[in-house]
Amino acid sequence: MSKAFTKEEDGTENVRLDDLPQSPHPNLVTPSGLSDLNTRLVDRRLHLVKLREKPDEIDRKLAVAVIERDIRFLEGRISRAIPIDPESHPNGIVAFGAEVDVLNEDDQQLTFKIVGEDEADPARGLIAPYSPLGVALLGGELGSSVEWHKPTGSVDLEIVAIRFQ
Known part of the structure; x- marks a missing residue:
């Protein structure tokens, strides 16, 4: 069975999608590019909070997994960012x-x-x-x-x- 599905203690299934691939190149960013990445990360985190407040739905679990994957991707891009003025x-x-x-x-x-x-x-x-x-x-x-x-x-x-x- 895929590790994408894991059981929590409360008996519900969590979905964890594979990470999006990161570029092999150095992550050069302009000041506005870094700002955009940070804005996208904040937006995804806010969307995740709102989504988790909704009643438990089957579609919600996949949507949460997608947003969590996006957050991991953006955090990776930001952590490897090389700001260039x-x-x-x-x-x-x-x-x-x-x-x-x-x-x-x-x-x-x-x-x-x-x-x-x-x-x-x-x-x-x-x-x-x-x-x-x-x-x-x-x-x-x-x-x-x-x-x-x-x-x-x-x-x-x-x-x-x-x-x-």
Whole structure:
């Protein structure tokens, strides 16, 4: 029988879900990224308290297990967080926390910000430092070209602006 189900002394079954996998990469975070992680943790803890106050329901047990798993995940992310102040980096070189304007091969300007994995949202231009685009941009200098290796082929990007906010 799986250890996910254990009997308590009162005879009720508790559900313990396996932990969510943690990234193998260092957990670099911006100040806002760390704040977001802490906010998410507080929200999940509050939700757990409210859920435990409800009458005993079958669905509640699984919901509690999901929230407990989320809390363990967030606690792990926070405990391994490495806060990086983007403003501490020298100007002119792409580093963690930089907002970067690039020109693609079609002279279209695109803007990306290199943020922690928990903040990453490529659709909004927020990219992780370990993503192919993040790897291509990191260390790039103002005016230089970098090669972004995509599944569909490589793209040359010219770095036209670097900002740290």
